[in-house]
Amino acid sequence: MKVAKLLAILAMAIAVLTGAYLLWPSGNGPAPLLSSAVAIPLATEPGSFAVTMRIENRGGPDRLTGARSDEATSVAITGGTTPEGLPIPADGTPLLAMDGAHLRLSGLTGDPAEGRLIPLTLHFDTAGDITTRARISAPDPNDHAAHGMDRTLDLGPIEVAPKVMMDLRPEGDGWTIKLDTGAFQLTETGVDGENVPGQGHAHLYLDGLKLERMYGPIAHIGALPVGQHIIQVILNTHDHRAIHAGGKPVGAIALIDVR
Structure with a gap:
């Protein structure tokens, strides 16, 4: 009886591990971790925002090719130098920042109140779609990711x-x-x-x-x-x-x- 129970537990463990393996993209490693996402209003473009954030790539090389939001007309990558998108180095922690490449969100629906969270989906070549939320916030003089190239x-x-x-x-x-x-x-x-x-x-x-x-x-x-x-x-x-x-x-x- 004890042997049968042990075999059942072992079979269940194998099934769980197999399921996890099938759900994990082979060779891709863990997905990038998105954090500190901020949407900064653009004074010259009402309803438009510059979006900055930190990208922690915990796997191999990848590329950010686009983004979207269900609460905006468009989200585009700006400041990059290649049409293929932004290369994300393996095991790197690059920044979408105002003094470099970042996202430009336009046509936000609803009230653009400070503190509102805007849903975002970023698309990576290898990792696929990853979602986060950007908080609407006025430029913080102590946040140097919000400093543009004009400084x-x-x-x-x-x-x-x-x-x-x-x-x-x-x-x-x-x-x-x-x-x-x-x-x-x-x-x-x-x-x-x-x-x-x-x-x-x-x-x-x-x-x-x-x-x-x-x-x-x-x-x-x-x-x-x-x-x-x-x-x-x-x-x-x-x-x-x-x-x-x-x-x-x-x-x-x-x-x-x-x-």
């Missing part, structure tokens, strides 16, 4: 700008980035404070998607989808203004060709 500090002539060199090398399935910023010091000390000439941090972008802030010379990028990808680094002040010279951002650009 700049122009040093004047290009000749006075810091010289930035980027060394990009394969490492495993991903890449390692090493910066040489010359006399410009990359440091977290003083961040969020007033500008200190010759100090600050760098923003790292992948095809327009913001990957991270660099407070030191080294960063890592995980495996990427097949295709060509533009890696860009832009120097920023402690008070989160992109440093320009001669009207152009100060930094470096490299190309990755994944086949």
Whole structure:
């Protein structure tokens, strides 16, 4: 009797594991985790919002190809540099941010009251559809993901700008980035404070998607989808203004060709 009961339990466990295996996409790993989604009203476009959020990719390389909402006319990716969508590196935590690629939501139905939650569905090539909700909120001066590309500090002539060199090398399935910023010091000390000439941090972008802030010379990028990808680094002040010279951002650009 005890043996029969044990066999029944074992058979049930096997059935559960088999069902879980069938429901889990083979080789895809866990789906990306979406968090801190905020819909920021656009003053120049009533009923339209810029949507920012954090994407934690806990699996292999993926690509964000689109988004939708049942409570809006359209949701589009803006700020990206490729028509295929935004590449999401393996094991990375990129940001949809105002100073990089983000979502533009238009034609919101109903009352656009602050605090309202807007349902969103993001579509990934590998992970498929993932839902979240973005909270309507006025721009927060302490939320630097809400700072747009218009926040700049122009040093004047290009000749006075810091010289930035980027060394990009394969490492495993991903890449390692090493910066040489010359006399410009990359440091977290003083961040969020007033500008200190010759100090600050760098923003790292992948095809327009913001990957991270660099407070030191080294960063890592995980495996990427097949295709060509533009890696860009832009120097920023402690008070989160992109440093320009001669009207152009100060930094470096490299190309990755994944086949």
